[in-house]
Amino acid sequence: MSELSxxxxxxxxxxxxxxxxxxxxxxxxxxxxxxxxxxxxAHHTHAPNATLAIWRFKEYWPFxxxxxxxxxxxxxxxxxxxxFSGAQIDQYGNTNLVAIGDYNHPKxxxxxxxxxxxxxxxxxxxxxxxxxxxxxTFVEKVDFITATNNPPPNVYRRGKFTKCITPLAxxxxxxxxPVLEAVNPGATVQQxxxxxxFTLVIPARVRTTPPPTEEELQVLRNxxxxxxxxxxxxxxxxxxxx
Amino acid sequence: MPFLPVRxxxxxxxxxxxxDFKVIKNPYGEDDLVAIPAIKPDLLLMHAYKxxxxxxxxxxxxxxxxxxxxxxxxxxxxxxxxxxxxxPEADKIIxxxxxxxxxxxxxxxxxxxxxxxYYEIKDEEIRRYLQAAKAPETFRRYLEELLA
Numbered sequence: 001m002s003e004l005s006x007x008x009x010x011x012x013x014x015x016x017x018x019x020x021x022x023x024x025x026x027x028x029x030x031x032x033x034x035x036x037x038x039x040x041x042a043h044h045t046h047a048p049n050a051t052l053a054i055w056r057f058k059e060y061w062p063f064x065x066x067x068x069x070x071x072x073x074x075x076x077x078x079x080x081x082x083x084f085s086g087a088q089i090d091q092y093g094n095t096n097l098v099a100i101g102d103y104n105h106p107k108x109x110x111x112x113x114x115x116x117x118x119x120x121x122x123x124x125x126x127x128x129x130x131x132x133x134x135x136x137t138f139v140e141k142v143d144f145i146t147a148t149n150n151p152p153p154n155v156y157r158r159g160k161f162t163k164c165i166t167p168l169a170x171x172x173x174x175x176x177x178p179v180l181e182a183v184n185p186g187a188t189v190q191q192x193x194x195x196x197x198f199t200l201v202i203p204a205r206v207r208t209t210p211p212p213t214e215e216e217l218q219v220l221r222n223x224x225x226x227x228x229x230x231x232x233x234x235x236x237x238x239x240x241x242x
Numbered sequence: 243m244p245f246l247p248v249r250x251x252x253x254x255x256x257x258x259x260x261x262d263f264k265v266i267k268n269p270y271g272e273d274d275l276v277a278i279p280a281i282k283p284d285l286l287l288m289h290a291y292k293x294x295x296x297x298x299x300x301x302x303x304x305x306x307x308x309x310x311x312x313x314x315x316x317x318x319x320x321x322x323x324x325x326x327x328x329x330p331e332a333d334k335i336i337x338x339x340x341x342x343x344x345x346x347x348x349x350x351x352x353x354x355x356x357x358x359x360y361y362e363i364k365d366e367e368i369r370r371y372l373q374a375a376k377a378p379e380t381f382r383r384y385l386e387e388l389l390a
Binding site: 064065066067068075098103113117118119120121122144145146147148150151152154155156234 | 248249250251252253254255256259271272273274302303304305306365
């Protein structure tokens with residue numbers, strides 16, 4: 001692999017930023033520094049009119065109360081785009097934030113799903129992200145379905161988890177089977193396949209993600225880093241290149 | 243209020259581990275909803291900023307403590323400061339003393355997590371806590387050090 005001029009976190013923030021459309025209302029939950037960075041980058045580039053609700057960011061909190069208000073706003077159908085992650089994500093696009101192993105005797109007790117088990121139904125566009133692309137995170141079947149990509153009929157539901165952004169690739173969960181939508185610069189199809197614990201549909205010609213532009217990296221490493229630093233100093237210590 | 247109806251959760255494993263979550267028909271529509279029973283805590287232990295002698299307690303309005311205090315049978319509030327009288331402050335809310343059974347003056351009571359305006363969370367402190375919490379013996383020593 002040739003030497004890249006940006007970190008995996010910077011690449012992910014850029015890919016996340018490109019998903020944000022101008023004038024959208026975007027929700028970002030807790031412990032998601034890479035998503036916070038991506039959304040703030042979008043706000044300073046192509047989406048200046050987006051409304052961002054990023055937990056713990058004073059400047060990006062359009063509410064007067066806490067997380068409950070964001071969840072209620074999303075339940076009300078007012079959030080256009082939300083980002084979720086999972087310690088496990090499976091071939092169906094289901095996520096797990098509750099427990100690894102049996103729920104009653106877990107190997108690892110995870111932080112919990114927060115609003116993901118409900119927002120997934122009322123937010124029309126949900127994009128998954130996972131900063132660690134491995135067979136441990138991308139599994140055939142999650143140990144606990146925290147947020148489902150496939151609810152039964154007769155349930156109010158506005159959209160599917162269309163894609164998942166990782167340091168290696170973009171996976172698509174919109175259809176029956178998971179598809180390799182694009183590989184990121186520096187990664188190969190083989191590398192993605194070897195690090196994914198389920199079978200991916202590989203199109204005849206796999207798109208390569210356009211690399212971060214000079215402008216994106218410039219904004220990311222200056223104004224965005226400065227803002228993210230105040231909430232996630234540990235993340236900022238290693239995520240950005242000078 | 244015995245329960246709240248919720249859109250969501252159907253198709254997740256929450257329904258598998260919580261048989262008390264019931265799928266119900268939306269009486270005003272065609273879709274299925276989940277009925278979530280009310281939580282009635284026997285006791286709420288909360289940490290807050292300030293209290294006055296009447297038992298009024300000032301806390302962060304972005305957290306759930308005011309709701310919890312109303313739901314709980316009994317509430318004990320530990321506070322950083324006891325002051326003669328509470329004055330309104332930005333981003334803070336006063337829980338009336340009628341919901342509070344006891345106030346404990348306990349500066350530092352939220353450690354090793356944060357009490358905004360008084361002390362922040364420290365990553366190395368959390369790591370120390372996680373390490374200590376792995377066994378009863380190390381945790382006991384950790385508590386002794388913390389309380390010393």
